Amino acid sequence: MSGFLHDFSALMTAWDINLLRDIPILFGSVFVLTAAVGVLRFPDLYTRLHASSKLVTLGSAGIYLGVAADFSDVAAFTRVLAVLLFQFLTTPLSAYLIAQASYLRGLPAVLHTPDEGKADAWDIFGAAQDISQIRRLQAVQEEEELPSPHSG
Amino acid sequence: MIINLALAIVSLSALLVSLRVLRGPSWGDRIMAFDFLGMNLVVLFALLAVRTKLMAMLDATVLLSLLAFLSTIAMTRYLLLGRVMK
Structure with missing residues (x-):
């Protein structure tokens, strides 16, 4: 010992x-x-x-x-x-x-709204999500929601 | 010697965070990564103080932590207000 x-x-x-x-x-x-x-x-x-x-x-x-x-x-x-x-x-x-x-x-935060089944679609726990991509998608959605100035 | 292993681990973490500096999608990510790199540098100087047995390195850690904090404050003020001072 x-x-x-x-x-x-x-x-x-x-x-x-x-x-x-x-x-x-x-x-x-x-x-x-x-x-x-x-x-x-x-x-x-x-x-x-x-x-x-x-x-x-x-x-x-x-x-x-x-x-x-x-x-x-x-x-x-x-x-x-x-x-x-x-x-x-x-x-x-x-x-x-x-x-x-x-x-x-x-x-914007990725999880700024409560999860409505989007966590699987965004693959939050799998791969890191690019914030700029999310912002681009949000900008496209806002353009689609707003009425076009030349339509009316 | 364990100090060499700790130096290698902290340097590897600095490399990983510098990838975040290059990639970071927004300005806040880059500022945060620079803040992380500053704290990493303070830790590296403390480990080097153990390795070289110089106490002047510990004075350098005090100054480096002050500089890292002040530069982070200046960059966040520039991000928020568009200017650093009035």
Whole structure:
């Protein structure tokens, strides 16, 4: 048993493994990668903002905690804590401002009306839908609904 | 060393988000993706601080997070109002 522990500690020093540093850093980097996949694959700006703001906040918090555990110094810890608090304050604010600007500029959400059997037709959970295509379809529909100025 | 693996993962996420910058159908998508890239850069500098054992990199993370937030605010104001300041 003590031989196994000795081998394990030798392996940890050989590969430079510090569990207090490495577990939060791996956790955080996996969450950042998940946020990137969500930003790439969600169908809508608002859902992409959800992925970007929440998951990046969690992942970067994990990475900063790992960095602070690696330095184990008061000066480094205060800097990392400053960055962490600043990002916790500003990430929701910037996501809110982007959503507000896009909404007031008239960007439609994919799911802005209740689902009337359109979720299967749009293939929301299968492939990302291009918003510009939806807007083009809506413009064509509005042109068809409006009476032509030369008809009457 | 785990730091190299974490650097590779964060760089891969930056590449994926830069695809969204190129593709993004609306301006809001591009602004959001640039915001994501800014936060990604802050995380990369923190990981590089661990790898190079330099504490000046942590000062750089403070400044980079400030710059990312201010540039996002400026771009959203330009998107909404057509101007940044009065």
